[in-house]
Amino acid sequence: MARKTLAWSLLLGMACSIVIGSYEESFPTRTFSSNNYHEAIQRLQSFKASLTRHDSIASASSSLSTFSSPSSAPSPSLSLQGVNNPRVYRVTSYGADPTGNSDSTEALLAAIEDAAKGPSEGYLMEGIRDLGGAQINLEGGNYLISRSLKLPVAGVGNLMIHGGTIRASDNFPEDGYIIDLSPSSNGRNSLPSYNFEFITLKELLLDSNFRGGGISVINSLRTNIDNCYITHFTTNGILVQSGHETYIRNSFLGQHITAGGDKNERNFSGTGITLQGNDNAVTDVVIFSAAIGIMVTGQANAFSGVHCYNKATGFGGTGIYLKLPGLTQTRIVNSYMDYTSIVAEDPVQLHISSSFFLGDANIVLKSKNGIVNGVDIVDNMFSGSNQGVEIVQLDQSNSPFQQIDQVIVDRNIARGMKLKATVAKMSMQGNGTSWSVDFNNVLLFPNLIKNVQYSLSSSGSTFPNHALRNVSENRVVIETNEAVAANVFVTVDQSALS
Ligand SMILES: *[C@@H]1O[C@H](CO)[C@@H](O)[C@H](O)[C@H]1NC(C)=O
Ligand SMILES: *[C@@H]1O[C@H](CO)[C@@H](O)[C@H](O)[C@H]1NC(C)=O
Ligand SMILES: *[C@@H]1O[C@H](CO)[C@@H](O)[C@H](O)[C@H]1NC(C)=O
Numbered sequence: 001m002a003r004k005t006l007a008w009s010l011l012l013g014m015a016c017s018i019v020i021g022s023y024e025e026s027f028p029t030r031t032f033s034s035n036n037y038h039e040a041i042q043r044l045q046s047f048k049a050s051l052t053r054h055d056s057i058a059s060a061s062s063s064l065s066t067f068s069s070p071s072s073a074p075s076p077s078l079s080l081q082g083v084n085n086p087r088v089y090r091v092t093s094y095g096a097d098p099t100g101n102s103d104s105t106e107a108l109l110a111a112i113e114d115a116a117k118g119p120s121e122g123y124l125m126e127g128i129r130d131l132g133g134a135q136i137n138l139e140g141g142n143y144l145i146s147r148s149l150k151l152p153v154a155g156v157g158n159l160m161i162h163g164g165t166i167r168a169s170d171n172f173p174e175d176g177y178i179i180d181l182s183p184s185s186n187g188r189n190s191l192p193s194y195n196f197e198f199i200t201l202k203e204l205l206l207d208s209n210f211r212g213g214g215i216s217v218i219n220s221l222r223t224n225i226d227n228c229y230i231t232h233f234t235t236n237g238i239l240v241q242s243g244h245e246t247y248i249r250n251s252f253l254g255q256h257i258t259a260g261g262d263k264n265e266r267n268f269s270g271t272g273i274t275l276q277g278n279d280n281a282v283t284d285v286v287i288f289s290a291a292i293g294i295m296v297t298g299q300a301n302a303f304s305g306v307h308c309y310n311k312a313t314g315f316g317g318t319g320i321y322l323k324l325p326g327l328t329q330t331r332i333v334n335s336y337m338d339y340t341s342i343v344a345e346d347p348v349q350l351h352i353s354s355s356f357f358l359g360d361a362n363i364v365l366k367s368k369n370g371i372v373n374g375v376d377i378v379d380n381m382f383s384g385s386n387q388g389v390e391i392v393q394l395d396q397s398n399s400p401f402q403q404i405d406q407v408i409v410d411r412n413i414a415r416g417m418k419l420k421a422t423v424a425k426m427s428m429q430g431n432g433t434s435w436s437v438d439f440n441n442v443l444l445f446p447n448l449i450k451n452v453q454y455s456l457s458s459s460g461s462t463f464p465n466h467a468l469r470n471v472s473e474n475r476v477v478i479e480t481n482e483a484v485a486a487n488v489f490v491t492v493d494q495s496a497l498s
Contacts, residue, residue, distance in 0.1 A: 087115075087118070087119075087131070087132055087133060087134040087135060088134075088135045088137050089111040089112075089114055089115045089118075089134065089135065089136045089137065090111075090137050090139055091104070091107055091108055091111045091136065091137065091138055091139065091141070091143070091164075092139055092141065093111075094107040094108070094110045094111045094114075095107040095110075096108055096111070096141065096143050097141075097143065097144070098138075098139060098140070098141025098142060098143065098164070099141070099142065100141075100142035100143060100144045100165070100167060101144070102144065103144050103145065103146050103169060104143040104144055104145060105144075105145040105146050105147055105149075107143075108136075108143060108145060108149055108166075109149060109150075109152075111136050112136055112149060112150075112151060112152070112161070113152045115131065115134045115135075115136050115159060116131070116151045116152050116153060116156045116159070117152065117153075118131060118134055119131075119132065120132060120156070124157040124158060124197045124198060125157070125192065125193070125194060125197050125221060126192060126193070127155050127191070127192025127193070128155050128156060128157040128192055128194065128196065128197045128221075129155060129156050129157065130157060130158045131156055131157065131158045131159045132158060133158055133159075133160070134158070134159050134160070135159075135160045135161075135162065136159070136160070136161045136162070137162065137163055138161070138162065138163045138164025138165070138166070138204070139163065139164060140163055140164055141164045141165070142164065142165040142166075142167065143164065143165065143166050143167070144167050144168075144169050145166055145167070145168060145169065145172070145178065146168075146169040146171055146172055147172065147173060147176060148173070148176040148177050148178065148179070148180040149166070149178060149179050149180065150180045150181075150182060150183065150184040151181065151183060151184070151196065152183070152184055153183055153184075154183035154191055154192060154195040154196065155183075155191070155192045155195070155196075156196060157196055157197035157198045157199065157221075158197075158198050159196075159198075159199050159200070160199075160200040160201075160202060161179065161199075161200070161201050161202070161204070162200070162201070162202040162203050162204065163202070163203050163204070164203075164204065164205075165204070165205040165206075165207065166178050166179070166204065166205075166206055166207070167206075167207040167209055168207065168208050168209040168211045168212065168232075169209065170209065170211075172208070172209060172211040172212060173211070173212060174211050174212050174234065175212055175235070176211070176212040176213070177208075177212055177213045177214060177215055177216040177235075177236075177239065178206045178207075178208060178212075178213070178214055178215065179201060179204075179206065179214070179215045179216075180215075180216045180218075181195065181196055181199060181215070181216060181217045181218055181220050181223065182195060182216065182218035182219070183195055194219055194220055194221040194243055195218060195219045195220050195243070196220040196221070196223070197220065197221040197222055198221070198222045198223070198224075199217075199220065199223050199224070200223075200224040200226065201215060201223075201224065201225050201226070201228060202224065202225075202226045202227055202228070203226070203227050203228070204227075204228045204229075205228070205229045205230075205231075206228060206229070206230045206231070207231055207232050208230075208231070208232045208233040208234065209232050210232050210233075210234050211234065212233065212234060212235055213233045213234070213235040213236040213237065213238075213239060213270075214228075214230035214231075214233050214236070214237045214238055214253070215228070215230065215237075215238045215239070216236070216238075216239040216240075216241070217238070217239070217240045217241070217243065217246050218241045218242065218243065219241065219242045219243040220243040220246070221243055221244060221245060222245045222247075223240075223243075223245070223246040223247070224246075224247050224249075225238060225246065225247070225248045225249070225251060226247075226249055226250055226251070227249075227250045227251060228251045228252075229251065229252045229253075230251070230252070230253045230254075231253070231254055231255065231256075231257055232255065232256075232257075233253075233255055233270050233290075234255070234269065234270050235270060235271070236270065236271045236272075236273065236274045237253035237254075237255075237270070237271070237272045237273060237287075237290065238253070238272070238273045238274070239273075239274045239276070240273075240274065240275050240276060240277050240280055240298075241276045241277055242276070242277045243277055244277055244278050244279040244280065245279050245280065245281075246275075246277070246280045246281075247280070247281050247283070248273060248280070248281070248282045248283070248285055249281075249282070249283040249284055249285065250283075250284050250285070251284075251285050251286075252285070252286045252287075252288065253272040253273065253285070253286070253287045253288070253290065254272075254286075254287065254288035254289040254290065254310070255268055255269065255270045255289045255290045256268065256289045257289075258288065258289055259288070260288070260309055260338075262289065265289070265311055265312060265315055265317075266311075266315045266316070268289045268290055268291055268310065268311040268315075268317065269290070269291045270290045270291060270292075271290055271291065271292040271293075271294075271295050272287035272290040272292070272293045272294055272308075272310060273285070273287070273293070273294045273295070274294075274295045274297075275294065275295070275296045275297065275298050275301050276297050276298055277298040278298045278299050278300050278301070279300045279301065280298070280301045280302075281301065281302045281303075281304070282294065282301070282302075282303045282304075282306055283302075283303075283304050283305055283306075284304070284305040284306075285305070285306050285307070286306075286307045286308075286309075287306070287307070287308050287309070287310045287319075288309055288310065289309075289310055289311065290310040290311065290317075291310070291311050291316070291317050291318070292310070292311075292317065292318045292319075292321050293306070293308035293310040293317075293318065293319045293320055293340055294306070294308070294319070294320045294321070295321045295323065296320065296321065296322050296323065296324065296330060297323050297324055298324070299324060299327055299328070299329040299330070300329045300330075301330055301331075302330075302331045302333075303320065303330070303331065303332045303333070303335055304331075304332075304333050304334050304335065305334050305335060306320070306332070306335040306336070307335065307336040307338060308320065308335075308336070308337055308338060308340040309338035309339060309340060310340055311340065312339035312340065312359065313339060313340055313341040313360070313361060313362075314339065314359075314360070317340055318340060318341060318342075318343050319337045319338075319340030319341055319342055319361065320332060320335075320337070320340075320342045320343075321342075321343050322342070322343065322344040322345065322347065322350065323345055324345070325345040325346030325347075325348075325368040325369065325371070326346050326348055326368075326369070326371060327348050327349070328344060328346075328347045328348050328349055328350045329348075329349045329350075330344075330349075330350050330351070331350075331351045331352075332350075332351070332352045332353075332355060333351070333352075333353050333354050333355065334353075334354045334355060335355040335356075336355065336356045336358070337355065337356070337357045337358070337361040338358050338359065338361065339358060339359035339360070339361055340361055341357075341361050341362050341363065341364055342361075342362075342363045342364070343363075343364045343366055343395075344363070344364070344365055344366065344375075345366045345367075345368050346366070346367060346368045346369055346370070346371045346372065347365060347372055347373075347374075347375050348371060348372070348373045348374055348375075349373070349374040349375075350374070350375045350376070350377075351375075351376045352376070352377045352378075352380065353376065353377070353378050353379045353380060354379050354380065355380045355381070356380070356381045356383075357380060357381065357382045357383065357391070358383050359383070359384065359385070360384035360385055360387060360389040360416075360417060361382075361384075362382065362389055362390060362391050362392065362393055362417070363377060363391065363392045363393070364392075364393045364394075364395050365392065365393070365394050365395065365401070366395040366398070367394070367395065367396045367397075367398050367399050367400065367401050368398055368399070369399065370399045370400055370401050370402040370403060371401070371402075371403045372401050372403070372404050372405075372407055373403065373404070373405045373406060373407070374405070374406045374407075375406070375407045375408070375409075376408050377392055377408070377409045377410075377412065378408060378409070378410050378411050378412065379411050379412065380412045380413075381412070381413055382412060382413065382414040382415070382417045382419075383414075383415045383416060383417070384414070384415070384416040384417035385416055386416045387416075388417075388418055389417050389418060390417070390418045390420045391412055391414050391417050391418065391419060391420055392409050392420045392444055393420075394444065394445070401445065404445055404448060404494070405495075405496055406495055406496065407422050407444070407445075407494065407495050408422055408423070408495050409421050409422045409423075409444050410422060410423045419442060420442060420443070420444045421442055421443065421444060422443065422444050422445070422493065422494040422495050423491070423492070423493050423494070423495070424439050424442045424443055424491070424492055425489070425490070425491045425492075426439065426489075426490055427487055427488065427489045427490070428487065428488050428490075429485075429486075429487050430485070430486060430487075430488070431483070431484070431485040431486075432483050432484075433479055433480050433481070433482065433483050433484075434477065434478070434479050434480075435456075435477070435478040435479075435486075435488045436475055436476070436477050437475065437476045437477075437478075437488065437490045438474065438475045439474045439475070439476065439492055440473070440474045440475070443474050443492070443494060444494065445494050446473075446474065447472060447473050447474060448474070448494045449471040449474060449476070449492045449493070449494060450493055450494055450495065450496045451492065451493040451496075452468060452471055452476055452490065452491070452492050452493075453490070453491045454468060454476065454478060454488055454489060454490040454491070455488070455489050456478065456480070456486050456487070456488050456489075457486060457487045457488075457489065458484045458485065458486035458487075459485070460484055460485060460486075462482065462484065464480040464481055464482050464484045464486070465480065465481040465482075466478060466479065466480045466481075467479055471492070474492075476490050476492060478490075
């Protein structure tokens with residue numbers, strides 16, 4: 001919830017115009033005198049050399065460092081800074097065992113502590129020290145840990161943990177998370193409003209060993225989880241609680257390592273991702289085993305390119321569960337619900353589009369207090385096995401839907417499943433004075449027609465009077481004053497768009 005957005009964008013706008021202004025000043029003309037030209041080339045060369053120096057600093061410990069030393073005189077301040085202020089914390093330097101044979105908890109925590117307490121320049125959000133892009137490098141190793149990896153204090157940001165495997169040991173706490181972004185101690189008197197900002201967890205395989213979860217992100221801002229593989233969790237693969245803007249992308253989550261059609265699928269438990277906060281995004285993520293793929297209880301989250309084949313709905317699983325009755329504010333687009341359904345309780349502002357539902361997977365609107373408002377389910381593809389499963393289904397076991405407004409279910413296509421919509425067209429041929437067109441087969445809500453349009457087409461020589469008589473029970477009745485052979489064409493709409 002970016003409440004300060006306006007002020008920030010004004011500030012940013014000013015900053016941008018300042019930058020543009022100074023850029024124009026330093027390059028007033030495109031024609032260089034020969035002196036200017038040589039200066040420019042020199043500047044370019046020293047810029048390139050500075051890039052090379054950064055490279056050589058990063059690989060200073062490797063034998064390649066001499067190879068890449070720059071030929072031009074290095075700027076001492078730059079290379080000294082690199083040597084004296086390394087921001088890459090290699091966990092084996094702290095005694096971590098990359099073979100996974102011995103416990104590396106203390107070593108990993110020591111590296112994390114050094115990084116979190118290391119040099120910083122200024123602040124990100126108030127109270128969040130900017131660690132300048134410090135990296136905890138797992139060096140491609142496989143590390144065993146016996147308790148959660150936490151940052152020692154709240155109030156740091158611009159930090160990355162990346163590049164390896166971390167496994168929970170057999171005595172790992174069952175309610176723990178391998179990486180737990182909550183502070184291990186409060187450490188200061190006045191805590192910042194957020195624990196952490198801009199923490200990146202990248203290229204990690206996290207194995208919870210059926211003891212607890214993978215990653216928890218608590219009250220943090222702008223967290224990246226990128227290219228991670230999280231498995232063997234019993235609670236959540238990823239838990240996000242308060243804070244905002246955790247971006248989970250290009251990742252794979254599964255309780256069991258399987259590729260579908262697992263004979264123990266009925267026993268899958270746990271949840272791939274639990275979002276108990278606002279403004280997060282899950283993008284290009286596969287959840288391949290868990291009872292619930294994604295559980296959402298916070299608003300304004302967005303899902304795109306999510307593939308759920310966690311536990312078939314036929315076995316009691318759910319792909320995406322939206323448990324935000326009364327204020328849902330969720331977008332699901334371009335996703336693949338693979339035998340797993342979407343369930344939404346009293347949805348208010350929900351958009352689902354351009355998604356593929358396979359194996360009788362559908363969308364269930366579940367009534368808690370009978371409210372459904374502002375729901376868009378359009379342009380999706382459904383494929384099933386001719387069991388008569390409805391593409392959108394109402395669960396009114398708690399109470400019937402009574403407040404229905406702006407619900408649009410339209411332009412979906414179904415194969416082997418029962419199409420349901422809030423907009424429908426039918427035509428009917430007859431010969432007589434009455435036409436009754438029954439829309440119950442296709443309309444989503446029972447006994448609800450808010451708008452009708454019809455035309456009556458008769459090829460006879462007379463011009464009969466005709467009128468719409470009745471729309472109750474989703475049946476449109478049209479009558480003529482005289483018997484005629486005629487076709488009626490009827491369009492009905494259950495949403496109340498004015
Ligand atoms: C799955 O669960 C059932 C019932 O709890 C149990 O009998 C069965 O052994 C379980 N299967 C596996 C492979 O754990
Ligand atoms: C309509 O019904 C009338 C009376 O039953 C019959 O005479 C007429 O041929 C019918 N017209 C058509 C087009 O079926
Ligand atoms: C409309 O049809 C319903 C039955 O479907 C009937 O109960 C009701 O009386 C009808 N209304 C009118 C105005 O004819």
